Every structure is written in structure tokens, then in C-alpha cells.
Amino acid sequence: MTTIQNPQTRYPEAAILADERVPAIHIWRDFDATPEQLIRAHTDPLLFVQWIGPDSLTTRIDHWDCRTLGSYRYVASRDGEEYAFRGTFPEVSDTRLVQTFTWEGMPDAVALETMTFKELGEGRTRLHGFSLCDSFEGRDQMLSSGMEVGIHDGYAKLDRLLTGGSL
Amino acid sequence: MSDQLSRVFAALADPTRRDIVVRLTEADHTVNDLAAPYGVSLQAVSKHLKVLQEAGLVSRSRDAQRRPVHLEAEVFDLMTKWIERHRRQAEERFSRLDDVLARMQDGDSDDTKLQTQEGTAP
Numbered sequence: 426m427t428t429i430q431n432p433q434t435r436y437p438e439a440a441i442l443a444d445e446r447v448p449a450i451h452i453w454r455d456f457d458a459t460p461e462q463l464i465r466a467h468t469d470p471l472l473f474v475q476w477i478g479p480d481s482l483t484t485r486i487d488h489w490d491c492r493t494l495g496s497y498r499y500v501a502s503r504d505g506e507e508y509a510f511r512g513t514f515p516e517v518s519d520t521r522l523v524q525t526f527t528w529e530g531m532p533d534a535v536a537l538e539t540m541t542f543k544e545l546g547e548g549r550t551r552l553h554g555f556s557l558c559d560s561f562e563g564r565d566q567m568l569s570s571g572m573e574v575g576i577h578d579g580y581a582k583l584d585r586l587l588t589g590g591s592l
Numbered sequence: 593m594s595d596q597l598s599r600v601f602a603a604l605a606d607p608t609r610r611d612i613v614v615r616l617t618e619a620d621h622t623v624n625d626l627a628a629p630y631g632v633s634l635q636a637v638s639k640h641l642k643v644l645q646e647a648g649l650v651s652r653s654r655d656a657q658r659r660p661v662h663l664e665a666e667v668f669d670l671m672t673k674w675i676e677r678h679r680r681q682a683e684e685r686f687s688r689l690d691d692v693l694a695r696m697q698d699g700d701s702d703d704t705k706l707q708t709q710e711g712t713a714p
Contacts, residue, residue: 439683441675445605448598450678454686458693466692476688479681552686561598568674 436551448564452554460520460542460550467491467522467540474499482508493517497524526556534563600671603647608632609640616650616663626661 435455442451456463466472470489477484482501489497491514498511512525512535522540537557542550558564604610612626627637641661644650648667652659 439679439686441679441682443601443671443675445601452679452682454682456686456690456693458697462693462696463689466689466696472692472696476685476692478685478688480684480688561601565598565674568678 443564443568448558448561450554450556450558450564450568452552452556454552455545456550456552457548458550459548460544463542463550463552464519464522468517477501490514491517531563531566534566535559536563536567599647600649600667603643603649606640606643609644612637612640612644613649613663616661617665620660620662622658622660 434453436453437455439452439454443449444451458466466476468491470486470491473489474484474486477499479501482503484499484501487498487500487509488511489499491497493514493516495517496511496513498509500507500509502508509529511527511529514522514524516523520542522542524538524540526536526538527534536559539555539557541553541555543553545551556564556567558567604613608630615621615626623634623637623641626641627634630637641650641652645652649664651662651664653662
């Protein structure tokens with residue numbers, strides 16, 4: 426983590442780090458925009474639905490109250506299949522957006538996401554996302570979600586490695 | 593076995609175990625080989641190896657007398673694949689966000705242009 430925090434490092438593409446000590450994922454990405462514009466793209470529902478994606482799904486906002494102590498719910502759908510996400514906003518400020526995040530398919534797993542927007546100068550801004558899950562299993566689930574080889578197949582494969590090998 | 597990946601991350605949280613893994617990427621080693629540079633007891637190194645073994649990161653052959661420790665690179669591949677896929681999904685999302693931000697900037701300048709035009713209209 427210390428190496429990736431080098432102030433010289435640029436993130437023209439997303440960089441990801443799975444934390445070893447706590448069940449969390451870090452993500453960094455630089456944008457050609459001001460912190461204010463990035464905050465608007467995250468808080469204005471009409472802008473938010475345009476990028477949250479993925480492309481294969483249509484996102485519809487069910488409820489949106491993006492301010493400190495507000496809450497949200499949105500539904501992504503494809504061919505009649507729906508995936509709903511919901512949460513609350515503990516803090517919405519000029520440089521930071523804090524939200525809880527839950528996929529309703531696993532309602533017990535509540536993640537806490539903190540997005541910080543840091544001005545880099547010359548009209549550029551760095552987004553740092555920190556997603557803290559309530560268990561390592563939940564974090565791994567989040568990491569492997571949307572995989573053709575999902576976490577369950579992955580664990581089955583590990584099982585085979587463990588039982589089939591000389592361990 | 594659902595906490596397998598967690599065990600992998602936990603096993604790698606220790607600097608000595610990370611160092612052992614790095615050395616095993618070059619070649620298989622015996623426990624004696626592995627213990628040599630650390631100035632710790634064989635027992636301490638064996639403990640580290642047990643954690644790595646339980647995480648599925650290393651294995652030890654049963655038949656060979658020296659029982660060299662072998663790195664299970666496949667487990668790493670799996671983790672790397674998950675993380676890379678997650679990164680790519682995030683990058684796709686951020687590219688869409690790039691587009692939205694660009695449109696916002698166009699929108700802002702269009703507004704300005706519109707006002708200017710209105711301002712200079714006869």
C-alpha cells in the first residue's frame with residue numbers, strides 16, 4: 426500500500442488493491458475534471474445512471490436522496506432479471522462521498538464505501554474509493570462478482586487443489 | 593471452504609511468509625533451505641509453512657525424502673484473475689464516467705456560448 430501511495434503515481438486507468446489486513450478494496454483513478462464535477466456526476470441521479478452500468482444492464486433509480494443522512498435504491502435489469510442495490514449516505518460533502526452499499530440479493534452484507542476526490546491541479550482530480558466489507562468472505566464475493574468463474578466455482582477449484590494435491 | 597481466499601490473504605499478510613513465497617517462485621526449496629536466511633528456528637519456519645499450506649499456497653511432496661516445498665502458482669492465478677476482472681469492470685465504469693464528465697464540460701461551455709450569443713444578438 427505504501428508503494429501505491431507514491432505521490433508521483435498517476436492513475437490514467439483504474440488501479441485496485443485488495444487489503445491484506447482488513448476486508449477492503451482500494452481503487453484509484455484520475456479524471457480530467459474538477460472535484461465538483463465528479464461529485465455532481467456521483468450525486469445527480471440523471472448523471473449517475475449514465476455511467477454506473479454495466480452496459481449490458483439498464484439502470485433505473487427507484488429512490489434517490491443524495492445528501493448527508495439521505496438514502497438511495499436503484500435497480501439494474503436485463504431480460505426481466507433485476508438486481509437491486511440500496512444504501513444510505515452518512516456523508517456527502519464537497520470532497521467526500523460516504524455511502525453504505527448492499528446488493529439486495531445478499532441483504533446481510535453491508536459494505537461501507539468512502540470516495541474521496543482530491544484535486545491534482547490542471548483540471549485533474551483523483552478518485553480514491555475505499556470499500557470496507559463486513560467479512561473477508563463478503564469482500565471476496567464482491568471481488569469475484571460478475572465473473573464467468575465466480576467465487577463458488579473458484580472455491581470448488583481450490584477445494585480440488587487442496588484435496589487432490591499432496592497437502 | 594468458503595473462507596479459502598481469506599486464508600490466502602491472511603497467509604500473505606505476514607512479511608516472512610511473503611518472502612518465503614517470493615523465494616519459492618524461483619525454485620522448490622527444503623525447509624532447511626528456507627529457514628537459513630531468517631535466523632529463526634526450523635520450528636518457526638515450519639509454522640509459517642503450515643499457514644501457507646493450509647491456504648493452499650504451497651505443497652510438500654510426500655514421496656521425496658527431502659520433501660521440498662512447492663509453490664501452487666494456480667492459486668495465485670485465480671486471485672489475480674478475480675482482481676484483474678474486477679479492475680476491468682471498474683475501468684469500464686470509469687470510462688463511461690469520463691464520457692459523462694466530458695459531456696458536462698461541453699454542456700457548460702455550450703451554456704456559456706449560448707449566453708454570449710444571446711448577449712451579442714442584435
